[in-house]
Amino acid sequence: MATDYWASSHYKRWIFDRATIKQARALDLQYVEDPEYIDFLGIFFANLISKLGKKLSMRQRAIATATVFFRRFYMKNAYCETDPFIVIAACCYVAAKAEEFPVHIKNVVTEARLLFANDEYGIKSFPSDNSKLAEMEFYLVDDLECDLIAFHPYRTLMTLCGREGSSVSHDTEAGELGAGVQDGPRYWGTGEGKLELQESALQMAWFIINDTYRSDLCLIYPPHLIAIAAIYLTLVFHESTHESLKSAQSWQYTPFLALKFKPS
Amino acid sequence: MVTRPTTPKSAEELYEIVSQVGEGTFGKVYKARNTGSGKFVALKRIRMEAERDGFPVTAMREIKLLQSLRHDNIVRLYEMMVSNGSVYMVFEYMDHDLTGILSQNQFSFTDAHLKSLCRQMLAGLAYLHHKGVVHRDIKGSNILINNRGELKLGDFGLARFYQKRRKSDYTNRVITLWYRPPELLFGTTVYGPEVDMWSAGCIMLELFTKKPVFQGNDEIHQLDVIYKIIGTPTPERWPEVTSLPWYELVKPKEVVLNHFRELFQKWLSPAALDLAEQLLAYDPAKRVTALQALDAPYFTQEQPRAEAPVGLSTLEGEWHELETKRERAKKRRKTESGT
Known part of the structure; x- marks a missing residue:
């Protein structure tokens, strides 16, 4: 089944080991005093994508997809040989289309110019011509090898912990791959065996997932594993959840005893 | 240097266009021969130059959908190809x-x-x-x-x-x-x-x-x-x-x-x-x-x-709507000139 992760290009072509990721930055490394700066750049660019995405009122998942596209693009290109700012704009533009929430190219150009030109960044060179962004989009899609599907941990999180009426926006959006698809018997996604998390804990797990995009994790681990790790961290860091687990005395085993499985 | 999977040949070199067989929602469809294997494919060229907004969202949707579908009764998208400023979708050929x-x-x-x-x-x-x-x-x-x-x-x-x-x-x-x-x-x-x-x-x-x-x-x-x-x-x-x-x-x-x-x-x-x-x-x-x-x-x-x-393998020729339309137009012209 190709709507599943294991059959996807995400799994087959876009998961790397750390050595390969390091190798991709070889050229950039020559220009920094401390290799750690490269990681800082990664954080900086991820924040910019998130800012631009919010200005374009993109949903969190589309922003995550834009970030994944950005990181995939820089598996084949060097920061020092490209203009990351136009790449960022192109990533947002393509991700918005790929996630069925298209924004007009003119808006992307306008918002990107405004954002990048402010005092914090001082980038005044962003082209005002739509066609430059369209051109960059073409190179981007080429280097992405037309693989426009990215899987995200949000879906696993909401499948395991989601609740009706939760304030965390977890509605599977129209256009999401395989949303509502059920292949054969399974109980996840059926509403059975959900992990009962407090609303604020769910929120925390969601934010932890947002933060993972500031690193290379999305190139290294499958999304469901990232989601599980985020849930685990939440059980540790979310105070009242942690307290209630402790008082239930299940802590000595594993927080996952909190999973109330009811296999159907 | 970065190791990148390179496309060995461009679309022009790898595929030789035989004829046009159709008109899709957003571009022409050609019958083409893989010069290496001799196999036929259908190439669908996504028109980019006419698109002021860059990559057409319909094309993006079609690519995403077909990449996630695999069934005997759904046309197979073999691969995507970029060449000379055009994006091609490479499909299995259907007669x-x-x-x-x-x-x-x-x-x-x-x-x-x-x-x-x-x-x-x-x-x-x-x-x-x-x-x-x-x-x-x-x-x-x-x-x-x-x-x-x-x-x-x-x-x-x-x-x-x-x-x-x-x-x-x-x-x-x-x-x-x-x-x-x-x-x-x-x-x-x-x-x-x-x-x-x-x-x-x-x-x-x-x-x-x-x-x-x-x-x-x-x-x-x-x-x-x-x-x-x-x-x-x-x-x-x-x-x-x-x-x-x-x-x-x-x-x-x-x-x-x-x-x-x-x-x-x-x-x-x-x-x-x-x-x-x-x-x-x-x-x-x-x-x-x-x-x-x-x-x-x-x-x-x-x-x-x-x-x-x-x-059907005994059937002569290939039958697509496009040719049928052309044939009909030809006939119409003939009868019109005849009267």
């Missing part, structure tokens, strides 16, 4: 399309063949709908057939994912007029896979009659043509029709009775008539699903059993 093949007289289909074609179409639709995809442009030229008698659904330029549990608001400007279901003609924007099933019903009849059955000139006329055959919608047949957006504007002026069975009994067997009638149910809620249709007595009980038209 004919339904419109083309129904217009030729060399090879005649038996009832078993037609049953097989109908079954394959429904199997493709059942898979799509199971995957949460509505095709939204089922018509003769998008139903592809090869010389092995295999039928595959193609052109996903209008297709999209839908919500299984919640029906969303979509555009009603989809599906070629002749295959467009009545609820869209009445202006609904809340719909699901049932729209494909109406089109499938139209195709099923077309298999037997060899030409599209509901040939309207515009939206209003399209409804009139439908009324003439299956009658006007009554509250019993379709309770919700009166609440659809354009009902007051386009509602039937007079009551027409259902003539469906008398009109088509000379073409279709009783069980085939039953199935076609269920596919062409007015009320989308009562329309048969692809999965239910596959289980209809037409397939499971009535003789003959479905049999793929493998004899």
Whole structure:
């Protein structure tokens, strides 16, 4: 089944080991005093994508997809040989289309110019011509090898912990791959065996997932594993959840005893 | 240096274009030969230069959809290719399309063949709908057939994912007029896979009659043509029709009775008539699903059993709507110059 992760290009072509990721930055490394700066750049660019995405009122998942596209693009290109700012704009533009929430190219150009030109960044060179962004989009899609599907941990999180009426926006959006698809018997996604998390804990797990995009994790681990790790961290860091687990005395085993499985 | 998987050859070198075979939603389709293996493929060129907004969102949708679908009755997208400022989709080559093949007289289909074609179409639709995809442009030229008698659904330029549990608001400007279901003609924007099933019903009849059955000139006329055959919608047949957006504007002026069975009994067997009638149910809620249709007595009980038209390999030439259209235009010119 190709709507599943294991059959996807995400799994087959876009998961790397750390050595390969390091190798991709070889050229950039020559220009920094401390290799750690490269990681800082990664954080900086991820924040910019998130800012631009919010200005374009993109949903969190589309922003995550834009970030994944950005990181995939820089598996084949060097920061020092490209203009990351136009790449960022192109990533947002393509991700918005790929996630069925298209924004007009003119808006992307306008918002990107405004954002990048402010005092914090001082980038005044962003082209005002739509066609430059369209051109960059073409190179981007080429280097992405037309693989426009990215899987995200949000879906696993909401499948395991989601609740009706939760304030965390977890509605599977129209256009999401395989949303509502059920292949054969399974109980996840059926509403059975959900992990009962407090609303604020769910929120925390969601934010932890947002933060993972500031690193290379999305190139290294499958999304469901990232989601599980985020849930685990939440059980540790979310105070009242942690307290209630402790008082239930299940802590000595594993927080996952909190999973109330009811296999159907 | 960065290790990057390189495309060994550009599209021009790897594929040699043989001829144009079609016109997709957003670009021409060519028959091409892989210069290495000698195998044929269909190349669909996505026009970029005309797009001021860059990569067309419909193309992006089609790529995403096809990359996540794999079924015997869905056309295979082998790969994507970028060359000289164009993006190409590389498909498996299909010798004919339904419109083309129904217009030729060399090879005649038996009832078993037609049953097989109908079954394959429904199997493709059942898979799509199971995957949460509505095709939204089922018509003769998008139903592809090869010389092995295999039928595959193609052109996903209008297709999209839908919500299984919640029906969303979509555009009603989809599906070629002749295959467009009545609820869209009445202006609904809340719909699901049932729209494909109406089109499938139209195709099923077309298999037997060899030409599209509901040939309207515009939206209003399209409804009139439908009324003439299956009658006007009554509250019993379709309770919700009166609440659809354009009902007051386009509602039937007079009551027409259902003539469906008398009109088509000379073409279709009783069980085939039953199935076609269920596919062409007015009320989308009562329309048969692809999965239910596959289980209809037409397939499971009535003789003959479905049999793929493998004899198509003996057919001379390739039959696509495009050529059929050109042929027709040529003939028209001839008769015009003759008079």
